[in-house]
Amino acid sequence: MKTATLPAVRVEPALRSDAEAVLDEGESLSDFVASCVRDGVAWRRTQDAFLTRARDAVERSEREGTGIPPQEVLRRMDDRLEAARKQLAAGKPSAGK
Template structure:
């Protein structure tokens, strides 16, 4: 399979200088850009999966009608926080 190129991106000269200064060892600017793009794509996939699972959980809770009212959950979390703070001070 042939390789393809990433479209060139115009940046401020100061930013390019920062990028070049951040290179490690024999790393090239192209390698830094490729790794950065790959990492961002993976982060976006992970974020999308997180949102998908959250939406599915919400739909399941609504369908089963077994959710906890927000005010009740917030009160419980406040109690947990107060207990944790008390343990930390002891």
């Protein structure tokens, strides 16, 4: 397999020093940069897939009328928070502990 190069990137000397300071034993700066690019690509793909699933879920919920309005979600969260505060004030452990 042929290899390709990434474009050279100009950075502040402090960033280069910081990057060199965290290299593992035997790891080159090029190895580190390539690893970071691979991780960044994987992260972006994960984000894109998540957003696609989220958009699909919203569309399906709107189409089927099965969604919960945001105001209702927030009201339920506020109710749970208030219940937890009351338990703490009464000196009782909260559920799930």
